[in-house]
Amino acid sequence: MLKHGFVRKCPECGSVNLFLNKEKGEVICKDCGLVVDDKMVDFGQEWRDFDSDKSDSRRRSGAPMTYTQYDQGLGTEVGRSADLSQFSSKARNKFFRLRKWQYRISTAIERNLKLALAELKRVVSYLKLPKSVEEEAARIYTLAVRKGLVRGRSMESVVAGALYAACRRHEVPRTLDELSEASGIEKKEIGRTYRFITRELEIKIIPSNPADYIARFSSALKLSPETQSRAVEILDKAQSEELTSGRGPTGIAAAALYVSALIHGEKRTQREVADVAGVTEVTIRNRYKELLDKLKLEKEIKKVKSKSKE
DNA sequence: AAGACGAAAGTGGTTGA
């Protein structure tokens, strides 16, 4: 179970002399050197930033300056082991007041988190996603709550958004449709919150790779491994021909799989492929046509066709 | 008769003024 809240004692040596390394997002014990906590999500993806904004251009100054994640106030601990005797009573009152707030807020967060993580677990098991993805989603969600991003949004939709982001970061992308079905949240709502929380938390997402979908679609269609790996090859070529940018990754994956199935004589109808990929036949046709044009695959298909006549 | 193909009109989201 993911226990939330900040570690304040080193589990190893019991020292309270902890040091927060913001760059690495780790909490380190100064006495024994143990890395006590590295709960911060790793934002250190080196990837081109597509959404070059002007709205908050003040922060796009080159160096990765993501690690400002710990928001002041909510995440930080109001000291516990301070020597109160040296404070005036006024200061002491203030101190207690702050701690009370801290307590209220953190219990509110705790409650929310408990519910949310239960919901997350439900959706994850419905989609049969690996544990690592669940953990990632939980961390993202936790950060989102701490930043107050859930306000005005339903908890479920934020969970779904966090999970969607986690899936993509782990390169096991699910489509918005699948997330939608599993969570009962509307597709566009998930997309909205997904975009919102990734922007607010500055999580960088690699544009999802069509190849990541192949395995799943392939098994859903009961295609042979050869067909599957061929589809990936086709995708590679398509990438270098710049057929993939700007297109929906699922459509491309579906088309590649469709072509590959044709070549290997494991014909599936466009309808079938379209269904498992969650796109329409038309989209498959368009991608399919582009693939044929650019990748000179016609002859291979003809070869198969003439063979099957015999 | 089913599947493949393509045209036309509609939808939701992004972008740039």
Added chain:
DNA sequence: TCAACAACTTTCGTCTT
């Protein structure tokens, strides 16, 4: 904030197997 735009969908008619 709005209009242009690209990708994708829906629908429907025609062609192919």
